[in-house]
Amino acid sequence: MTGIGDQAFITAVKPLVDAMGGEMLPPEQAGEDDVVLTWEGADVVAVRLPQLADSLDHILAALERKHGKPLAELDRKAKQEIVRSLEARGAFSVRHGVETVASALGVSRFTVYNYLNREKEA
Secondary structure (H helix, E strand, O other), rough: OOHHHHHHHHHHHHHHHHOOEEEEOOHOOOOOOOEEEEEOOOEEEEEOOOOHHHHHHHHHHHHHHOOOHHHHHHOOHHHHHHHHHHHOOOHHOOOOOOHHHHHHHOOOHHHHHHHHHHHHHH
């Protein structure tokens, strides 16, 4: 049974878990890869982290919400900024990351690589 303090803690961490694309569950249901969060000496909630590929999809969906339209409809400069941001977050270390981003931006893999290389030359 969770107390008022526990509920406040869960409410406080929920936006972070949602932003990561994670899932909150009772601590007793935690698997070995889940992260159990403890508050004031008691296990309050477990967080199931998403697989990296799922995280990238979640990040792309959040970017679409932020921009208010499909990423493919953004101008070239905005797409370049997104690629820079995603590179900083490690999106291209995920298997098929370049392909996933290229598809979301409505550009070719070659274009994504060009955006990445342009940044390294600057």
